[in-house]
Amino acid sequence: VEGIEQTAVVSNMPEEVIEITRDVGDRVKSGELLIHLARRKSQVGYEQNLAAFENTRREKVRLESLFAAGAISEQQLDGVRTQLHIARANLDAAVAHLDITAPIDGVVLQRHVEIGDQVQPGAPLMILADLSQVLVTVQLTGRDVRRLRVGQLVRLTADEDPGQRQGSVHKISLSADPKTRLVEVELRFDNRDGLLIPGTLASAEVLLDRVPQA
Numbered sequence: 284v285e286g287i288e289q290t291a292v293v294s295n296m297p298e299e300v301i302e303i304t305r306d307v308g309d310r311v312k313s314g315e316l317l318i319h320l321a322r323r324k325s326q327v328g329y330e331q332n333l334a335a336f337e338n339t340r341r342e343k344v345r346l347e348s349l350f351a352a353g354a355i356s357e358q359q360l361d362g363v364r365t366q367l368h369i370a371r372a373n374l375d376a377a378v379a380h381l382d383i384t385a386p387i388d389g390v391v392l393q394r395h396v397e398i399g400d401q402v403q404p405g406a407p408l409m410i411l412a413d414l415s416q417v418l419v420t421v422q423l424t425g426r427d428v429r430r431l432r433v434g435q436l437v438r439l440t441a442d443e444d445p446g447q448r449q450g451s452v453h454k455i456s457l458s459a460d461p462k463t464r465l466v467e468v469e470l471r472f473d474n475r476d477g478l479l480i481p482g483t484l485a486s487a488e489v490l491l492d493r494v495p496q497a
Contacts, residue, residue, distance in 0.1 A: 284419055284483040286412030287471065290387055292317060294402045294446050296326050307394050311411065312383040315354065318383040318396065318408060327377040332471040336370040343367050392481060412481060417474045418453060419485055422465035431455060431489060437470050441478075441485035448472055454491070 302319035305311055321328040343363045349355045393410040404407060419439060423431075423461065435452040450472035459466045470487055479485070 284417050284479050284485055285291070285481050286414045287416040287418060288389070288413040289392070290389075290411055291384060291407035292386065292409040292411060293343055293405050293407055294318075294320065294380075294383055295404055296320065297401060297403055298325055298381065300396055300398050300400045300402060300408075301400060303396065305385075305409075307391050309391045311389060311391060313385055313388050315335075315385045319390075320381040320383065320402070322381055325381060327380045329374075329377040329381060332370070332374040332377045332470065336374045338368070339363065339367045339370045352417070353404055372467070383408065385411060387411055387413055389414075390477075392419060406492050414477060414479070414481070415473075415475050417472055417479045417481075419450075419470045419472065419487055421468050421470065421487055422460070422463065423468055425459060425466060428455060428466045428468065431468065436490040437487050438490065439472050439479075439485050441483050441486045449489075473485070 298320035300318060301337045302323050303317070304319070305317050305428055306316070311317065324330070343360075346355060346363050350357065375416050376400060389411040391409055392412050394408070395406075395410075396402060396408045432451055433452050433455060437450050437452060438447045439450060440447050453471035454469040456467040
């Protein structure tokens with residue numbers, strides 16, 4: 284059993300981890316904060332961008348007072364407003380590199396980082412999976428596969444699931460494994476109740492042609 288979508292959470296910058304807000308088993312929403320990286324002396328220039336934003340914001344307040352007194356033109360005030368907008372965008376971009384968020388709705392399956400670690404760009408920090416639907420992979424003979432079609436109904440039984448649940452054939456491989464001569468078939472099942480856990484072993488049966496009752 285595995286989630287319909289699985290993704291690694293990574294950093295683009297080699298920075299130190301100062302806070303971890305979620306752990307294995309936690310459900311998260313897309314955009315939710317997962318990991319804080321150090322801002323002090325960061326390679327994205329967070330401190331410099333913050334200082335530039337604060338300086339520009341104070342300048343805007345000063346010029347607004349001068350404009351209200353008729354001492355400067357509106358064009359001069361518009362100029363500092365534009366500078367503040369640019370400074371805000373630069374600061375937000377720096378924060379985006381240091382505040383690592385969830386790319387999808389899902390569950391934290393794995394965590395590979397601790398507070399104080401120096402993360403490396405591209406290295407997986409967490410693994411998230413969307414478990415609202417799950418995939419079960421089975422291997423069948425070519426003879427059995429010829430009786431299948433995408434969308435065909437299947438039933439699943441798993442230890443963690445108190446009953447059977449119905450799903451469908453999601454994907455049929457176009458080639459057999461050269462060693463086993465078996466064809467891989469993916470089955471998809473609804474899992475909004477969260478009872479099916481990744482890594483669980485399960486058994487499935489395909490519903491073939493029904494014979495009408497006499």
